[in-house]
Each structure stands twice: as structure tokens, then as C-alpha cells.
Amino acid sequence: MRSILNKILGNKDQWKSKPGPQVQFPQPISIDSPFDAQKRALIGLLARKLAKRLNTDKSLQDSLIYLPFTMETFAENQADEADYLLFLSNCMVNWIMENEDVYLLVRELQLPGKYHESFLKVYEEEKENISSIFHPKEAKKCGDSTEEGEVWQVYRDVMYAVTQGKFLLVSKREIEKYKDGKVLCEAAIKVRSDIPKAREIAKSCLLQTGFSHMQITSLLLVISEAITNVLKHAVEGKMVIVQNGQHVNVIVEDRGPGFDLKLLPNSTLMVGYSTKKSLGQGFTLMMKMADQLLLSTSSEGSCVILVFYYEEGGKKNEDLAI
Numbered sequence: 001m002r003s004i005l006n007k008i009l010g011n012k013d014q015w016k017s018k019p020g021p022q023v024q025f026p027q028p029i030s031i032d033s034p035f036d037a038q039k040r041a042l043i044g045l046l047a048r049k050l051a052k053r054l055n056t057d058k059s060l061q062d063s064l065i066y067l068p069f070t071m072e073t074f075a076e077n078q079a080d081e082a083d084y085l086l087f088l089s090n091c092m093v094n095w096i097m098e099n100e101d102v103y104l105l106v107r108e109l110q111l112p113g114k115y116h117e118s119f120l121k122v123y124e125e126e127k128e129n130i131s132s133i134f135h136p137k138e139a140k141k142c143g144d145s146t147e148e149g150e151v152w153q154v155y156r157d158v159m160y161a162v163t164q165g166k167f168l169l170v171s172k173r174e175i176e177k178y179k180d181g182k183v184l185c186e187a188a189i190k191v192r193s194d195i196p197k198a199r200e201i202a203k204s205c206l207l208q209t210g211f212s213h214m215q216i217t218s219l220l221l222v223i224s225e226a227i228t229n230v231l232k233h234a235v236e237g238k239m240v241i242v243q244n245g246q247h248v249n250v251i252v253e254d255r256g257p258g259f260d261l262k263l264l265p266n267s268t269l270m271v272g273y274s275t276k277k278s279l280g281q282g283f284t285l286m287m288k289m290a291d292q293l294l295l296s297t298s299s300e301g302s303c304v305i306l307v308f309y310y311e312e313g314g315k316k317n318e319d320l321a322i
Contacts, residue, residue: 038133039097042093044064044089047082047088048061049122050088053118060082074086092119096127097130102127106120159265172298172303174296175251180242180244181245184241184248185201185239188238189236189238189239198239202241209243211310221289223252225283226252227239229252230256233256234256234302238252248307249305254302255301258300259295286304
């Protein structure tokens with residue numbers, strides 16, 4: 001608590017003692033850009049919301065509104081809660097501003113449980129408001145969204161929560177984030193004979209990564225299910241495998257009618273559930289074996305993204321072919 005008061009009030013030697021105590025605040029840094037001022041205000045607002053969710057002292061909560069205007073940078077300093085909350089808020093603002101995948105990036109931060117939960121709750125509450133500031137054109141589209149768009153958002157939020165973050169419904173725009181990294185291989189899927197070919201291509205490229213042979217065997221089983229679904233439910237598609245840091249993304253896109261939102265809860269949560277129009281039992285297997293599964297679907301086609309993290313004991317980052 002003393003460190004927070006010192007940041008706001010300065011050292012006690014700097015306090016002015018006159019009739020009626022006066023507080024001498026630290027001088028703000030030089031801010032010439034309205035954009036920077038707006039961004040710092042957002043960081044302070046989000047930091048205070050995080051602090052409230054964490055039930056911190058009210059003096060800390062109030063200080064977070066002012067502190068962003070007195071700091072040049074926002075360092076990851078877990079020893080000081082104010083610094084740490086401002087760091088997290090700065091991350092959130094930057095990720096929304098750059099249209100990044102916030103769920104994936106916050107997972108990679110490996111936050112302590114209470115911070116992870118509070119971060120995602122504040123993000124869900126404020127993401128649309130902040131996005132509308134940095135992406136006004138997209139916000140206008142969202143404002144004109146139909147009831148169907150609102151239903152999609154409910155499905156996304158509920159299914160993410162129920163699956164403990166393992167399943168995430170994503171928009172077409174969000175898919176591009178998962179293609180960043182080193183493309184290990186690509187394979188077209190147009191006829192049934194392309195399925196074993198794609199599987200062999202996947203096997204060859206996965207051998208370049210930090211996965212063990214046992215892991216690769218399991219991965220190929222899941223990949224087979226994903227690429228087989230292309231010809232079951234669509235006209236054609238393709239598989240792309242991308243390596244990015246501590247994980248590999250298997251991206252399977254198709255050109256087809258897409259999937260009914262109403263079927264997704266049963267497909268993802270009910271073991272063995274299958275209909276002609278659903279993702280079938282293979283989806284249950286994908287949910288079980290992938291570290292995270294993402295789905296984008298519309299009347300133009302679908303995209304399944306399987307995220308696999310390297311297990312402890314695999315190759316280190318510097319040893320990977322990135």
C-alpha cells in the first residue's frame with residue numbers, strides 16, 4: 001500500500017504543509033498526441049476495473065486512473081500490483097487495437113488464476129467499446145448486426161465458458177491470426193484420395209517440430225478426422241499447418257454450406273453425438289485430443305483450427321525450425 005501512495009503522493013518530504021493539507025501529485029509525462037492520451041485513459045480505466053474485480057484497496061483502484069499519465073512504459077512487474085495491473089491493461093488495449101487473438105495471447109502469459117479470470121471478464125465486458133474506438137468502421141457493422149449476430153455471440157461466450165476455454169467460435173476475420181508463423185505444409189483436399197496424401201504430408205512436416213513420434217501419431221488421428229470432414233460436408237478444402245512458438249496450428253478450411261449453430265452445443269459437449277448435418281463423432285475426438293479447437297462457419301464454408309502445444313520435455317523454442 002505504501003508504494004501506491006508514494007506513486008501518487010510522492011515522498012513525504014515533498015508534501016506541502018500549509019493550513020489545509022495540499023497534495024502534490026507527480027508531474028505527468030509529456031503527451032503530445034491525443035491518441036496517446038486516449039489510449040492511456042483506457043489503460044487506466046481497464047486497470048481500475050481489474051482492481052475492482054480483484055477486490056483491491058480503493059486507494060489503489062483510484063490511483064490507477066492517474067498513473068498511466070505518469071509512466072513512460074508499462075513493465076511486467078508482479079512485485080507491484082499497480083504496475084502489474086497497468087501492464088495487463090496495456091496488453092489488453094494493444095491486442096484489441098491490433099485485432100489480436102486475446103484468448104490465445106493471455107493464455108501464453110500464464111497468468112495466476114485470479115488475474116487470468118479477471119482479465120477475461122473485463123475483456124468480455126469492454127472489448128466492443130474499445131474496439132469501436134480503434135475500429136469505427138467495424139463497430140458500425142456490429143451496430144447494424146441482426147439478431148442472428150447476437151445469438152452467435154451468446155453461443156461463442158457460453159461454449160467457451162462451458163468447455164473451460166477449449167472450444168472457441170471465431171469469426172472469419174479472426175482466422176487470419178492463426179496463420180501467422182512458419183507455414184510447414186499445405187495440401188488440397190478435393191477427392192477422397194487426397195485424404196491419405198494430406199495425412200502423409202502432415203506427418204512429414206510434423207517430424208520437423210518438437211513433437212515426439214507418439215505425439216505425432218495422436219495428432220495424425222485428429223488431423224485425419226478434420227480433413228475427412230471436408231469431403232463429408234463440403235465440396236473441397238485445404239489443410240495448412242503453421243508453427244508458431246510453443247504451438248502448432250492445423251487449419252482445415254472448406255467450401256460448403258457451413259454448420260447450424262443450434263447443433264454446436266451437442267456436437268461439442270455430448271459424447272458420440274452425430275447427425276448428417278453435424279460434425280459427427282470425429283468432432284468429439286478433436287475436442288478431446290487438441291489443446292484448443294476453434295471453429296468459424298458460415299454459408300460460404302467452415303474453418304476448423306486445431307491448436308497443439310508442445311509437451312514439457314519437447315524441443316525448446318530456440319531448437320525449433322521457426
